[in-house]
Amino acid sequence: MADLLDRFAPLMAQRDALLGDSDTNPFKVKMDQVLSQTEAMIAGRRTILVGTNNYLGLTFAPEALKAAHEALEACGTGTTGSRVANGTYYGHKDLEDALSEFFGKEHAMVFSTGFLANLGILSTLMGPEDYILMDADCHASIYDGVRGSSAQIIRFRHNDAADLDKRLARLADKPGNKLIVIEGIYSMLGDKAPLAEIVAVKKKYSGVYLLSDEAHSLGVLGKYGRGLPEEVGCEDDVDFIVGTFSKSVGTVGGFCVSNHPQFDILRLVTRAYVFTASLPPSVVASATVNLGLVKNGGALRVRLMRNAQKLQMGLTALGLKVASENSPVVAVVAPDPAIAIAFWRGLIEAGVYVNLALPPATPYGYSLLRASLCAAHTEEQIDEVIAIFSEVATKIGLITPAKTKRTAVG
Amino acid sequence: MSGAEPSSDTLAALFEILKSFNKTGAELKPETRFSEDLNFDSLVVMEFIAVVEDAFDISVPLNILPDIASIKDLARAVERIKTEDA
Numbered sequence: 135m136a137d138l139l140d141r142f143a144p145l146m147a148q149r150d151a152l153l154g155d156s157d158t159n160p161f162k163v164k165m166d167q168v169l170s171q172t173e174a175m176i177a178g179r180r181t182i183l184v185g186t187n188n189y190l191g192l193t194f195a196p197e198a199l200k201a202a203h204e205a206l207e208a209c210g211t212g213t214t215g216s217r218v219a220n221g222t223y224y225g226h227k228d229l230e231d232a233l234s235e236f237f238g239k240e241h242a243m244v245f246s247t248g249f250l251a252n253l254g255i256l257s258t259l260m261g262p263e264d265y266i267l268m269d270a271d272c273h274a275s276i277y278d279g280v281r282g283s284s285a286q287i288i289r290f291r292h293n294d295a296a297d298l299d300k301r302l303a304r305l306a307d308k309p310g311n312k313l314i315v316i317e318g319i320y321s322m323l324g325d326k327a328p329l330a331e332i333v334a335v336k337k338k339y340s341g342v343y344l345l346s347d348e349a350h351s352l353g354v355l356g357k358y359g360r361g362l363p364e365e366v367g368c369e370d371d372v373d374f375i376v377g378t379f380s381k382s383v384g385t386v387g388g389f390c391v392s393n394h395p396q397f398d399i400l401r402l403v404t405r406a407y408v409f410t411a412s413l414p415p416s417v418v419a420s421a422t423v424n425l426g427l428v429k430n431g432g433a434l435r436v437r438l439m440r441n442a443q444k445l446q447m448g449l450t451a452l453g454l455k456v457a458s459e460n461s462p463v464v465a466v467v468a469p470d471p472a473i474a475i476a477f478w479r480g481l482i483e484a485g486v487y488v489n490l491a492l493p494p495a496t497p498y499g500y501s502l503l504r505a506s507l508c509a510a511h512t513e514e515q516i517d518e519v520i521a522i523f524s525e526v527a528t529k530i531g532l533i534t535p536a537k538t539k540r541t542a543v544g
Numbered sequence: 545m546s547g548a549e550p551s552s553d554t555l556a557a558l559f560e561i562l563k564s565f566n567k568t569g570a571e572l573k574p575e576t577r578f579s580e581d582l583n584f585d586s587l588v589v590m591e592f593i594a595v596v597e598d599a600f601d602i603s604v605p606l607n608i609l610p611d612i613a614s615i616k617d618l619a620r621a622v623e624r625i626k627t628e629d630a
Binding site: 270280281286287288289291300301304305493494499 | 585586587590594601602603604605606607629
């Protein structure tokens with residue numbers, strides 16, 4: 135009989151061929167000491183972290199640390215229960231109230247992770263007569279969520295409002311409700327959804343709802359950090375916002391907010407909410423405090439985007455292909471997986487951590503060195519990161535030394 | 545997937561689209577399977593289905609993809625969706 139995991143043999147062979155037996159393995163990165171939001175000790179080296187999604191750098195906010203310590207002392211290390219049983223403490227309700235106020239939505243539900251929020255909401259919201267129209271580049275948690283739904287699942291081409299329009303037109307005579315699912319900022323390349331166009335398409339038809347996952351845009355976009363809908367000025371047209379506390383909010387957890395009057399029933403029917411333990415009180419307390427810092431984080435957003443632009447322009451000037459502009463995600467496109475891995479190894483050995491992202495986890499089959507910026511990065515750190523990218527890219531033959539020199543001069 | 549025999553027009557249209565996706569050079573027959581014979585991975589499936597959707601002016605729900613193994617399966621599904629949409 136075949137071994138239990140034999141069906142992964144092709145993947146294992148691919149992994150071994152790409153990685154060999156080197157100790158420098160992108161899947162085995164261990165932070166031995168966390169020095170700050172932007173630096174850690176990895177394999178004995180002081181390493182600049184440029185791939186943490188810690189956009190505002192709030193993981194060490196003193197106010198949040200204090201609140202977390204107090205909640206830990208007052209309530210213990212965990213709730214040991216579901217939100218609908220013994221796992222709802224005052225802190226969970228305070229956090230939901232804070233989310234409602236932050237987004238200006240009537241209802242808020244807190245989940246144990248962002249992944250679970252998507253899994254729970256998307257598998258539950260739509261029924262057997264309904265349709266979900268999702269952007270093809272949506273996150274794995276959205277794919278897994280819709281897979282659990284009894285609705286018909288239809289994908290539209292990434293960021294293509296005209297393709298969405300065509301697909302909604304085909305469904306215009308079908309009686310079921312329709313839900314459009316998009317993300318504010320797509321995680322891999324850092325590109326934004328064309329939200330105004332999508333809202334315009336939504337309004338052409340009846341019975342169409344819109345859900346946006348603001349995982350990477352919460353805290354990043356909008357004057358008050360409410361994400362792409364705030365930036366575009368169409369918050370009332372987005373019926374459900376899903377998000378996470380594990381990026382700008384600097385801890386872990388997920389949520390969904392909505393003005394739907396019957397939203398609360400979802401607490402009883404969403405399995406990823408009912409059948410899992412709630413967040414520990416210390417996490418909840420830090421999320422609540424950091425949400426306030428996100429709202430008043432205008433200065434942090436300015437620093438974040440300044441850092442992102444500096445890195446994006448610096449890497450582009452080296453002759454590297456960067457996927458998006460004006461984004462907190464600066465993804466460098468490498469020609470193939472082997473070059474991407476060599477690049478990644480060179481960077482980590484020189485003291486720079488970025489995310490390595492390979493197909494099929496990436497759009498267009500791209501092999502990516504994905505950097506994400508932090509408001510807490512200093513200009514000196516960004517300069518050092520650019521210099522190390524230049525050194526490594528030259529060493530592996532991706533850019534010519536002449537190009538590097540020209541950049542250094544001008 | 546079983547059901548009525550798909551029309552030769554539908555099959556011919558799928559063969560035509562598949563020409564540019566056929567990297568293994570496998571013979572294109574109604575029984576040719578996407579995964580085993582054509583080596584399609586999930587990304588290629590996505591791109592291929594998108595082209596089929598444009599060509600036939602339909603949406604192929606993700607829900608039915610696990611039941612589509614061969615070109616014939618896809619041809620049947622395309623014809624069924626076209627009938628339902630009409």
